[in-house]
Amino acid sequence: MGTCQYCVKEANTVSDAIGYCADCIRTHFEEIRPEIKQVHRHSRKAYGLPEEPPASSEGMPCGLCIQKCRIPKGGTGYCGLRKVENGRIKGGRPHEGNLSFYYDPLPTNCVGDFVCPGGTGCGYPRYAHSKGPEYGHKNLAVFYHACSFNCLYCQNYHYKEKTFSSLKITSKELADAVDDATSCICYFGGDPTPQILHALKASKLALKKADKTILRICWETNGAIREPFLTKMADLSMKSGGCIKIDLKAWDEGIHYALCGVTNQKTLENFETLSGWISERPDPPFLLASTLLVPGYVDEREVEAIAGFIAGLDPEIPYSLLAFYPHFYLHDLPTTSRRHAICCKEVAERKGLRRVHIGNVHLLCEDY
Ligand code: SF4
Ligand code: SF4
Numbered sequence: 001m002g003t004c005q006y007c008v009k010e011a012n013t014v015s016d017a018i019g020y021c022a023d024c025i026r027t028h029f030e031e032i033r034p035e036i037k038q039v040h041r042h043s044r045k046a047y048g049l050p051e052e053p054p055a056s057s058e059g060m061p062c063g064l065c066i067q068k069c070r071i072p073k074g075g076t077g078y079c080g081l082r083k084v085e086n087g088r089i090k091g092g093r094p095h096e097g098n099l100s101f102y103y104d105p106l107p108t109n110c111v112g113d114f115v116c117p118g119g120t121g122c123g124y125p126r127y128a129h130s131k132g133p134e135y136g137h138k139n140l141a142v143f144y145h146a147c148s149f150n151c152l153y154c155q156n157y158h159y160k161e162k163t164f165s166s167l168k169i170t171s172k173e174l175a176d177a178v179d180d181a182t183s184c185i186c187y188f189g190g191d192p193t194p195q196i197l198h199a200l201k202a203s204k205l206a207l208k209k210a211d212k213t214i215l216r217i218c219w220e221t222n223g224a225i226r227e228p229f230l231t232k233m234a235d236l237s238m239k240s241g242g243c244i245k246i247d248l249k250a251w252d253e254g255i256h257y258a259l260c261g262v263t264n265q266k267t268l269e270n271f272e273t274l275s276g277w278i279s280e281r282p283d284p285p286f287l288l289a290s291t292l293l294v295p296g297y298v299d300e301r302e303v304e305a306i307a308g309f310i311a312g313l314d315p316e317i318p319y320s321l322l323a324f325y326p327h328f329y330l331h332d333l334p335t336t337s338r339r340h341a342i343c344c345k346e347v348a349e350r351k352g353l354r355r356v357h358i359g360n361v362h363l364l365c366e367d368y
Contacts, residue, residue: 002332006032013296017043017152017329018258022297029254040150040261043329047160049150053078060084065148065193066224066266079194080163081146092195094171097202098145098162099195101169101177107133110186111220111245111290114357115318118184118216123284127241129183129214137183142174142199144189149222150261151249152329153294159190171198175205178215184242188220196229203236216242222260223247223267230270234277238286245288245320246271251305255297268309275313282316290320290359293336293344298324303344304351311352319353321345323360338364 002014006024014021017039020032041051054077059070062082069077076083081098082091106118113119117128118139124131145162178185185206187199203217217236223246237244246267250256256264274287289310291298303321310317321344323336341358348356
């Protein structure tokens, strides 16, 4: 049971770590922002990560993502992965991937599974091996050990312990992991952004090797990458029959900042840009959205606004609502309830979306 430090409301949907309820964050964000910023700084310090994006005037600029770090000599970027050594930015280049990978038999619990070639056979025969789920085939799941956001509810936060690992996998070694039964690669993490140079190279090598068969390139990302990398990712997915799955974590700027420590502006802008590619290949779906239903924070109001935004771009964009499991700094919140998930699905459909799905249903609880 947490207490909002502003309105003193007590509820099991108020996180002790954040310290404020959703309504007060929405209404008084600028006033409470400094305290929320401290929560994020503290959570990053615990892992040896920079508390804020470095902005040294003499620092070397990294242009990969929204954080626009200027990394001082001997320091690291906000992601902890990119660092300046001997006058150069290192980390995440094609020969030094900091990642782990595994095979996932298809169909799998991938965010896009309910609409993609691997899960449904859509796009057959050009992009799928069968008219239904691709039994007998597998996904190469690539987990990058760094991220450009700081989500307090990160469902995979253990990667933070590996961000500074010296174990490296080259893009060639990763591409070599694609075998005859692999029909898609999914880059996620953490986030693929800080290691996009590695992922792009690995994808090109893997596609070259698989030029006579199907190999879809997919991304699961916070969507805050900068150009020209957004276009390069999109191009690979478009040509290979893959997709880009963007996590639209919250609509309200304050809620997004409280949860992730960063604005959602770049993510929304990139999502809109990518929606302009859809007509080039409507099937299988090229662009997907997902939202984790964090009790007390990502409520119907957030989902309604996100769904309205997506529907305004294209009502056929698939939208996956994912059940939350208490994790990391938000370990004191309950699991998403069935009622919360169903209400959000209905509200998203009322906004005009035609393909709304509830994921991780096994996690849903009866009520708070
Ligand atoms: S990838 Fe993003 S967070 Fe990492 S150093 Fe570059 S700009 Fe900073
Ligand atoms: S990686 Fe892409 S094609 Fe494979 S299961 Fe996930 S969304 Fe479908």
